[in-house]
Amino acid sequence: MPAPASxxxxxxxxxxxxxxxxxxxxxxxxxxxxLNGQLNELGVETKLMDLGTHxxxxxxxxxxxxxxxxLGSDPAKKTVLIYGHYDVQPALKTDGWKTDPFTLVVDxxxxxxxxxxxxxxxxxILGWLNVIEAHKNLGIAMxxxxxxxxxxxxxNGSEGLDECIQEEVKKGKDGWFDGVDCVCISDNYWLNTxxxxxxxxxxxxxxxxxxxxxxxxxxxxxxxxxxxxEPMTDLIKLMSKLVDHNGDILIPGIxxxxxxxxxxxxxLYQKMDYTTEDIEEAAxxxxxxxxxxxxxMRQPSLSLHGIQGAFSEVGAKTVIPAKIGGKFSIRLVPxxxxxxxxxxxxxxxxxxxxxxxxxxxxxxxxxxxxxxWVADVRHWNFEAAKKAIEAVYKKTPDYxxxxxxxPVTLTFAESLGVNVLLLPMGRADDGAHxxxxxxxxxxxxxxxxxxxxxxxxxxxxx
Amino acid sequence: MPAPASxxxxxxxxxxxxxxxxxxxxxxxxxxxxLNGQLNELGVETKLMDLGTHxxxxxxxxxxxxxxxxLGSDPAKKTVLIYGHYDVQPALKTDGWKTDPFTLVVDxxxxxxxxxxxxxxxxxILGWLNVIEAHKNLGIAMxxxxxxxxxxxxxNGSEGLDECIQEEVKKGKDGWFDGVDCVCISDNYWLNTxxxxxxxxxxxxxxxxxxxxxxxxxxxxxxxxxxxxEPMTDLIKLMSKLVDHNGDILIPGIxxxxxxxxxxxxxLYQKMDYTTEDIEEAAxxxxxxxxxxxxxMRQPSLSLHGIQGAFSEVGAKTVIPAKIGGKFSIRLVPxxxxxxxxxxxxxxxxxxxxxxxxxxxxxxxxxxxxxxWVADVRHWNFEAAKKAIEAVYKKTPDYxxxxxxxPVTLTFAESLGVNVLLLPMGRADDGAHxxxxxxxxxxxxxxxxxxxxxxxxxxxxx
Numbered sequence: 001m002p003a004p005a006s007x008x009x010x011x012x013x014x015x016x017x018x019x020x021x022x023x024x025x026x027x028x029x030x031x032x033x034x035l036n037g038q039l040n041e042l043g044v045e046t047k048l049m050d051l052g053t054h055x056x057x058x059x060x061x062x063x064x065x066x067x068x069x070x071l072g073s074d075p076a077k078k079t080v081l082i083y084g085h086y087d088v089q090p091a092l093k094t095d096g097w098k099t100d101p102f103t104l105v106v107d108x109x110x111x112x113x114x115x116x117x118x119x120x121x122x123x124x125i126l127g128w129l130n131v132i133e134a135h136k137n138l139g140i141a142m143x144x145x146x147x148x149x150x151x152x153x154x155x156n157g158s159e160g161l162d163e164c165i166q167e168e169v170k171k172g173k174d175g176w177f178d179g180v181d182c183v184c185i186s187d188n189y190w191l192n193t194x195x196x197x198x199x200x201x202x203x204x205x206x207x208x209x210x211x212x213x214x215x216x217x218x219x220x221x222x223x224x225x226x227x228x229x230e231p232m233t234d235l236i237k238l239m240s241k242l243v244d245h246n247g248d249i250l251i252p253g254i255x256x257x258x259x260x261x262x263x264x265x266x267x268l269y270q271k272m273d274y275t276t277e278d279i280e281e282a283a284x285x286x287x288x289x290x291x292x293x294x295x296x297m298r299q300p301s302l303s304l305h306g307i308q309g310a311f312s313e314v315g316a317k318t319v320i321p322a323k324i325g326g327k328f329s330i331r332l333v334p335x336x337x338x339x340x341x342x343x344x345x346x347x348x349x350x351x352x353x354x355x356x357x358x359x360x361x362x363x364x365x366x367x368x369x370x371x372x373w374v375a376d377v378r379h380w381n382f383e384a385a386k387k388a389i390e391a392v393y394k395k396t397p398d399y400x401x402x403x404x405x406x407p408v409t410l411t412f413a414e415s416l417g418v419n420v421l422l423l424p425m426g427r428a429d430d431g432a433h434x435x436x437x438x439x440x441x442x443x444x445x446x447x448x449x450x451x452x453x454x455x456x457x458x459x460x461x462x
Numbered sequence: 463m464p465a466p467a468s469x470x471x472x473x474x475x476x477x478x479x480x481x482x483x484x485x486x487x488x489x490x491x492x493x494x495x496x497l498n499g500q501l502n503e504l505g506v507e508t509k510l511m512d513l514g515t516h517x518x519x520x521x522x523x524x525x526x527x528x529x530x531x532x533l534g535s536d537p538a539k540k541t542v543l544i545y546g547h548y549d550v551q552p553a554l555k556t557d558g559w560k561t562d563p564f565t566l567v568v569d570x571x572x573x574x575x576x577x578x579x580x581x582x583x584x585x586x587i588l589g590w591l592n593v594i595e596a597h598k599n600l601g602i603a604m605x606x607x608x609x610x611x612x613x614x615x616x617x618n619g620s621e622g623l624d625e626c627i628q629e630e631v632k633k634g635k636d637g638w639f640d641g642v643d644c645v646c647i648s649d650n651y652w653l654n655t656x657x658x659x660x661x662x663x664x665x666x667x668x669x670x671x672x673x674x675x676x677x678x679x680x681x682x683x684x685x686x687x688x689x690x691x692e693p694m695t696d697l698i699k700l701m702s703k704l705v706d707h708n709g710d711i712l713i714p715g716i717x718x719x720x721x722x723x724x725x726x727x728x729x730l731y732q733k734m735d736y737t738t739e740d741i742e743e744a745a746x747x748x749x750x751x752x753x754x755x756x757x758x759m760r761q762p763s764l765s766l767h768g769i770q771g772a773f774s775e776v777g778a779k780t781v782i783p784a785k786i787g788g789k790f791s792i793r794l795v796p797x798x799x800x801x802x803x804x805x806x807x808x809x810x811x812x813x814x815x816x817x818x819x820x821x822x823x824x825x826x827x828x829x830x831x832x833x834x835w836v837a838d839v840r841h842w843n844f845e846a847a848k849k850a851i852e853a854v855y856k857k858t859p860d861y862x863x864x865x866x867x868x869p870v871t872l873t874f875a876e877s878l879g880v881n882v883l884l885l886p887m888g889r890a891d892d893g894a895h896x897x898x899x900x901x902x903x904x905x906x907x908x909x910x911x912x913x914x915x916x917x918x919x920x921x922x923x924x
Contacts, residue, residue: 056776090779096679156777189685203684207778217558220895222665222866223651225763225793226709227754232766233705240702243695245818247688292689301687303782304694306772311789313770314518315618316669316829317552318791319895320765327773329780331687356707367778404684433682433781 002391003453006138007131028064028087028152035086035125035150036067042132044069044148047176049168051153051160063160064152068168068176071132072145078458079145081180081416083408084125084187085154088117089433096435112438119426119439124186125150127425127448134452143459147180154187154406157207157368162411169415182381182458183412183420186451188402190427191293195273196389196450198382199422201297201401202409204332204372206341209308209325210238210349214360219320229359230320232310238362239326241352243302247295249330251348254300257336261298269293272398297401301331325365331403338369370407379419384457385450392449423454465915468600469593470854490526490549490614497548497587497612498529504594506531506610509638511630513615513622525622526614530630530638533594534607540920541607543642543878545870546587546649547616550579551895558897574900581888581901586648587612589887589910596914605921609642616649616868619669619830624873631877644843644920645874645882648913650864652889653755657735658851658912660844661884663759663863664871666794666834668803671770671787672700672811676822681782690782691821694772697788700824703814704790705764709757711792713810716762719798723760731755734860759863763793787827793865800831832869841881846919847912854911885916 032048039046051063064087091101099105104115113123128148135142153159168175190197212231219228241250249255261269269290276289295301309324311317330341346364353362375382377399389397402422413420425447431437494510501508513525526549534541553563561567566577575585590610597604615621630637652659674693681690703712711717723731731752738751757763771786773779792803808826815824837844839861851859864884875882887909893899 090775090777096785205684205780207780217893217898218896220866221763221765221767221791222667222793222864223758223890223894225765225865226757226761227865229707230705230709230765232768233707236698236701236766237707239698243692245691245695245699245820247692295688296685299688301683303683303687303692303780304698304772305683305779305781306694306774306783307769308774308776310766310768310774311770312768312772312774313552315552316789316791317767317895318667318669318765319767321768327778329683329778331684358707402684403687403689404682428685431679432685433779434680436679 003449003456004140006140007134007452008392008449029062031086032064032067032150032152038129039067039069039148042129042136044071044132046070046148049164051164054159066152066161066164067148067150069146069148069150070176071148072142074145077143077145078181078461079147079179080455080458081147081149081177081183081412082128083149083183083185083412084128085121085151086125087152087155088120088122089155091116091435091437098436101437106441111441113441113444114436114438116437118437119189119430120432120437121154121187123439123444124425124447127186127444127451130448131452131455143456145179146455147177151408154408158407161408165408165411166415177416180416180418182418183416184381184385184423184454185406185409185420186423186425187406188404188422188424189430189432190424191272191274191398191400193427193429195395195398196393197398197400197424198377198385198389199400199402199424200377200382201374202372202422203300203403203405204337204370204407205329205405206332206338206345206369207327207329207367208345209327209365209367210235211323211325211363211365212238212360213323215320215322218322221318221320224320228320231324231360232321234353234356234358234360234362235307235324235326237356238349238352239304239328242304242328247301249300249302251302251344253344254330254336254341257340258299258333261294265298266290269297272400296403298333300333300336301403302328304328331405332372334372334374337371338366342366342369370405371410372405373410373413374401375413375420380461381419381421381458384461385421385423385454387457388450388453391453392446423450425451465853465911465918466602468602469596469914470911491524493548494526494529494612494614500591501529501531501610504591504598506533506594508532508610511626513626516621528614528623528626529610529612531608531610531612532638533610534604536607539606540643540923541609541641542917542920543609543611543639543645543874544590545611545645545647545874546590547583547613548587549614549617550582550584551617553578553897553899560898563899568903573903575903575906576898576900578899580899581651581892582894582899583616583649585901585906586887586909589648589906589913592910593914593917605918607641608917609639613870616870620869623870627870627873628877639878642878642880644880645878646843646847646885646916647868647871647882648885648887648909649868650866650884650886651892651894652886653734653736653860653862655889655891657857657860658855659860659862659886660839660847660851661862661864661886662839662844663836664834664884665762665865665867666799666832666869667791667867668794668800668807668831669789669791669829670807671789671827671829672697673785673787673825673827674700674822675785677782677784680784683780683782686782692782693786693822694783696815696818696820696822696824697769697786699818700811700814701766701788701790704766709763711762711764713764713806715806716792716798716803719802720761720795723756727760728752731759734862758865760795762795762798763865764790766790793867794834796834796836799833800828804828804831832867833872834867835872835875836863837875837882842923843881843883843920846923847883847885847916849919850912850915853915854908885912887913
């Protein structure tokens with residue numbers, strides 16, 4: 001069932017009602033309150049879920065609230081649960097941004113909305129708000145009941161959210177998630193810059209810090225060079241043993257855990273609308289198409305992120321750092337889980353470190369993680385989204401698996417027992433988590449139409 | 463010739479006239495102006511040497527001035543050139559300081575003066591000022607003519623100073639360094655916490671950054687993990703190939719360049735007042751005494767300092783850094799020089815990187831360096847200092863070589879052609895360049911007496 005013409009027309013003619021505030025990450029609770037107020041103004045009943053406190057940077061901090069929302073309770077209609085996150089990744093102008101990362105810049109020439117969070121994940125949240133606003137202002141009834149779950153800790157492990165969702169589900173008829181028929185999450189990206197996508201898989205993640213400590217304090221390399229066991233020497237050597245130049249993970253048992261693809265699966269990857277130019281433009285490297293796609297979608301990956309506690313500034317400080325943490329993470333695919341991976345990582349690093357016969361101390365710290373996920377693409381939830389994309393974009397979507405992790409996807413799938421759909425709004429080159437993050441204006445406008453149309457198709461689904 | 467009793471008595475009774483301002487590094491020019499004013503008040507004629515500008519952190523910055531000073535021109539007296547530096551290493555409270563690093567704290571319980579620069583190198587400069595003040599206030603003539611050279615860029619490669627000194631020397635009779643008979647530098651430390659030292663050798667240094675660049679911008683490890691050649695993988699692998707766990711330098715030709723010690727030299731190291739407890743207390747490691755001492759004094763060392771451009775904060779950012787620089791430096795001993803070392807480093811890293819067959823770009827950047835140095839300990843300059851130490855401390859000094867680098871030492875030795883002496887004020891556990899840097903009050907007071915007495919012994923030398 002297509003959306004009413006008046007809906008798409010409203011989105012086109014009200015395209016300038018984009019909020020221009022992408023707030024700083026430390027203002028995340030303020031951002032939550034702002035979002036809550038917007039929802040209330042649109043007639044959405046909400047409650048702010050206190051997720052308690054957590055330890056970070058040596059402090060006990062209040063977690064930003066999860067916002068649970070409810071719009072409509074018509075038993076004759078289907079109920080869609082919508083998820084988004086209102087927090088963003090860190091960003092500094094000095095990282096290489098051309099504009100202030102926390103001021104949304106509308107570049108009329110390129111048609112781009114530029115700023116931290118534009119595509120990940122404030123743009124999609126505003127898309128949903130615009131869908132509701134359009135129906136409110138046009139006086140049209142929503143085609144489905146909607147439930148919301150917006151969180152403010154996605155970029156830092158979604159702390160506290162799983163428990164919150166599971167408790168809400170456990171309340172059964174008294175809970176706000178009672179009667180949810182399907183879930184829709186818009187927090188990922190097209191495979192390319194041309195063709196909308198529906199996503200049925202996500203990689204999980206396990207994030208680690210290798211902590212090496214030696215001397216009681218930082219030392220002068222002139223005074224102590226070649227007289228002490230330097231923690232950096234051990235740490236760098238350990239980090240060098242994690243991943244090979246071609247991306248192969250050197251920790252035994254991790255790459256092997258994934259079954260090889262068969263011919264049918266290979267053809268699936270060959271069919272996708274993708275050229276190596278996409279990866280060249282976005283990442284500056286050349287690879288074979290199927291290797292790139294499988295590398296992202298059906299293989300684990302290991303990335304070295306950096307070192308905490310070492311010299312990281314401009315200049316030439318002659319320090320022997322005494323206490324350092326090497327950060328890396330592994331993206332996981334089925335059947336891998338953090339529970340299966342963590343012992344392999346610990347055992348390998350401990351065995352390698354033992355070979356050094358070092359006087360330093362080493363511990364592997366597991367910081368956070370999430371399981372990978374795959375969904376059934378033949379479900380009516382995916383069919384509804386496919387029809388919405390065909391109606392708005394006049395194209396058949398790519399069916400993709402995503403390389404990133406959104407742990408809450410699995411929480412919804414497992415605790416609600418319903419189909420979960422990932423319906424991306426942005427493009428592959430948006431630069432999420434990177435400098436100069438953007439969302440194309442056309443993706444925001446047409447994407448908002450897709451979100452609205454999807455709700456109509458869900459409402460009409462058998 | 464001993465110093466007059468009134469001099470030592472003055473230093474004892476005026477021990478509280480310690481200036482309490484250790485200024486922030488960015489205020490280094492202000493610090494220079496303050497020091498210049500102090501010198502003028504004490505009757506020292508000065509000129510501020512404009513060292514021009516340099517490029518740092520993408521900006522063109524005015525270099526802090528070198529202060530050249532002159533006190534006395536009696537042709538019947540010897541002339542001593544005194545060097546010190548009024549800049550300090552960076553320091554943040556969050557690095558692990560127990561007190562604000564830029565406020566001098568006098569801890570009465572431990573008898574320590576705590577703060578950035580207390581021992582490196584503001585304490586010794588204040589010692590010299592106190593020697594002059596004592597003579598001025600007591601109305602005693604100085605036993606020698608004194609020339610000063612105080613700079614504000616020592617901790618960042620002494621930019622501009624070499625040329626300044628060389629030009630001053632070239633002026634001959636019109637220059638302020640005309641007639642200098644010897645040089646005294648107080649900018650290092652005793653070998654231990656008990657016995658004063660005279661230092662006749664310094665290691666040089668060559669400081670490098672391995673710059674690896676790949677993608678056009680930082681990337682999200684979920685989106686791009688296992689699809690691009692990650693610069694961190696290459697950089698960490700290169701850094702892991704520089705130095706072994708036991709401190710051996712893996713770059714071919716560097717360790718080999720140093721001739722092995724003979725039996726006589728070994729005995730020299732065995733005789734030094736040193737126990738492994740000294741290194742245990744200061745660095746938390748156990749080593750054999752001669753290995754530790756030779757490691758610091760007669761062997762090169764390679765330290766990995768950190769990575770610029772990677773994730774270095776608390777937390778768990780899932781970034782693939784696009785442009786990173788791995789910082790390391792090599793401490794040099796004769797016959798090594800930066801000129802001999804740099805090509806070896808470049809050739810090795812380029813060859814190793816070529817083996818990776820990586821699509822990233824790598825360049826080895828040589829940031830700064832200085833040659834190593836050794837002096838003749840039988841010279842009257844060293845004899846004068848030995849007598850001063852015996853007079854004040856009632857102990858025979860250790861004759862040491864130092865692990866750090868003070869490139870200006872070599873500049874003075876080569877351009878003036880006179881003997882240069884290193885006369886340390888602080889102890890081995892002072893924590894120069896580290897957290898909670900301190901100078902023991904007793905070292906400051908007795909050390910100031912040594913500086914004054916040394917001038918008398920120079921004056922009396924044949």
